[in-house]
Amino acid sequence: MEKHDIKLTINGKVYDVSVEPRRTLVDVIRDQCGQTGTHSGCEHGVCGACTVLLDGDPVRSCLMFGVQANGKEIRTVEGLAEGKNLHPLQQAFTDNHALQCGYCTPGFLMLAAGVLEKNPDISDEELVDALSSNLCRCTGYANIITAVKAAAEQMRAG
Amino acid sequence: MKPASFNYHSPSTLEEAITLLARFAEDDGRILAGGQSLTPTMAFRLARPGHLIDINNIEDIKAVLVKKDKLVIGAGVRHAKFHEPVCDGPLGLLLSRVVENIAHLPIRLRGTFCGSLAHADPASEWCAVAATLDAKLIAKSTSGEREIEAQDFFETVMTTALKENEMLVEVHLPLLPTNTKFGFEEFSRRAGDFALTMALVVWEENGGKIKNARIGLGGVEDRPRRILAAEEILNNAVPSDEVFRKAAEIAADNVDPIEDHATPANYRRDLVKALTRRACEQASM
Numbered sequence: 001m002e003k004h005d006i007k008l009t010i011n012g013k014v015y016d017v018s019v020e021p022r023r024t025l026v027d028v029i030r031d032q033c034g035q036t037g038t039h040s041g042c043e044h045g046v047c048g049a050c051t052v053l054l055d056g057d058p059v060r061s062c063l064m065f066g067v068q069a070n071g072k073e074i075r076t077v078e079g080l081a082e083g084k085n086l087h088p089l090q091q092a093f094t095d096n097h098a099l100q101c102g103y104c105t106p107g108f109l110m111l112a113a114g115v116l117e118k119n120p121d122i123s124d125e126e127l128v129d130a131l132s133s134n135l136c137r138c139t140g141y142a143n144i145i146t147a148v149k150a151a152a153e154q155m156r157a158g
Numbered sequence: 159m160k161p162a163s164f165n166y167h168s169p170s171t172l173e174e175a176i177t178l179l180a181r182f183a184e185d186d187g188r189i190l191a192g193g194q195s196l197t198p199t200m201a202f203r204l205a206r207p208g209h210l211i212d213i214n215n216i217e218d219i220k221a222v223l224v225k226k227d228k229l230v231i232g233a234g235v236r237h238a239k240f241h242e243p244v245c246d247g248p249l250g251l252l253l254s255r256v257v258e259n260i261a262h263l264p265i266r267l268r269g270t271f272c273g274s275l276a277h278a279d280p281a282s283e284w285c286a287v288a289a290t291l292d293a294k295l296i297a298k299s300t301s302g303e304r305e306i307e308a309q310d311f312f313e314t315v316m317t318t319a320l321k322e323n324e325m326l327v328e329v330h331l332p333l334l335p336t337n338t339k340f341g342f343e344e345f346s347r348r349a350g351d352f353a354l355t356m357a358l359v360v361w362e363e364n365g366g367k368i369k370n371a372r373i374g375l376g377g378v379e380d381r382p383r384r385i386l387a388a389e390e391i392l393n394n395a396v397p398s399d400e401v402f403r404k405a406a407e408i409a410a411d412n413v414d415p416i417e418d419h420a421t422p423a424n425y426r427r428d429l430v431k432a433l434t435r436r437a438c439e440q441a442s443m
Binding site: 024130 | 160163164165166168190193194198201202212214263264265267268348349350
């Protein structure tokens with residue numbers, strides 16, 4: 001099958017890669033761009049571990065082919081911190097024990113980042129609904145919700 | 159869990175997409191819209207299309223337009239577009255009410271209205287809306303365009319009247335009169351999961367009585383459909399708990415539910431009864 005030469009921008013850095021169409025975006029990000037912070041979980045759109053921001057929208061990167069992201073701006077968990085300063089969401093996850101095994105964490109962080117950037121004043125009810133998108137097999141949902149609320153407050157305060 | 163190989167095409171016009179589809183239809187060429195159902199199907203290798211024709215880069219199919227008495231939804235319109243009403247009046251509100259139940263936010267940001275219909279999962283909310291409101295589906299191929307009634311479009315589980323070389327390019331929904339009332343209820347085991355049953359109830363209220371009632375069910379049988387016998391109970395009746403219960407009972411009596419390892423037919427039948435009644439109550443408020 002014919003490979004396609006594509007250009008992905010991941011966290012501001014441009015990657016020129018040649019991809020087989022069948023490779024999903026998460027596989028291209030991890031295997032061809034070497035950005036392994038994004039986790040690949042169920043590979044069929046159920047768990048959300050692979051959530052990244054595509055032109056600002058949280059999407060499941062296992063439900064897209066890499067070739068479809070040609071020319072798009074992608075943000076992954078590696079792009080959250082600024083140098084040694086954790087993003088408010090990362091800090092809040094640490095402070096509130098919102099990660100246990102950590103497998104779902106990159107997906108939850110990118111989901112929450114996408115949601116809060118679009119809607120900083122999100123209601124608790126809407127936030128719980130948005131966070132229901134992803135699965136945490138350690139069942140740490142209560143702390144994840146607490147952490148995202150704490151980060152939202154901090155992000156609003158600036 | 160990795161899709162099989164395929165050739166990828168990314169046309170920038172609808173004409174180009176339809177020409178590609180005609181060319182590759184025999185090699186199981188498929189349209190790739192939002193990909194939120196097709197991609198997992200490919201990951202499980204239940205689908206192994208030889209060619210995917212990606213329509214995400216076609217700009218002029220991404221609009222929702224009001225044309226005379228109908229709402230025209232293009233093939234590129236994503237679920238999230240309906241979070242806010244897309245038109246004035248009851249139809250815009252109805253679609254916003256229903257969209258909340260479709261999977262999760264990241265799925266709604268990618269998946270498309272027309273893609274849901276073409277995929278024809280019995281548990282699809284938009285399929286239930288299309289069947290309940292008697293949508294008209296516009297299929298296009300290199301040999302022309304045809305209009306398919308929703309009731310003829312859904313044949314069985316993930317099987318539609320679309321031919322291999324036809325693309326679903328638009329869906330037309332009738333705008334609803336201002337005196338329209340509606341209720342939508344669905345049940346799933348966890349938030350955003352596939353619905354086991356959903357009920358959409360729509361009627362016009364005239365002089366305190368129910369007119370033009372529509373009761374559509376999804377997720378129950380192999381395809382969504384209106385339950386005419388239950389609608390008859392509502393028509394010309396004054397809304398009341400008794401009438402709603404009767405209609406719900408008749409609806410439950412008139413379905414032939416699908417079964418799975420965790421859900422016997424009677425479970426879905428009970429859900430039909432409960433959700434139809436609740437959707438009627440919601441409509442009456």
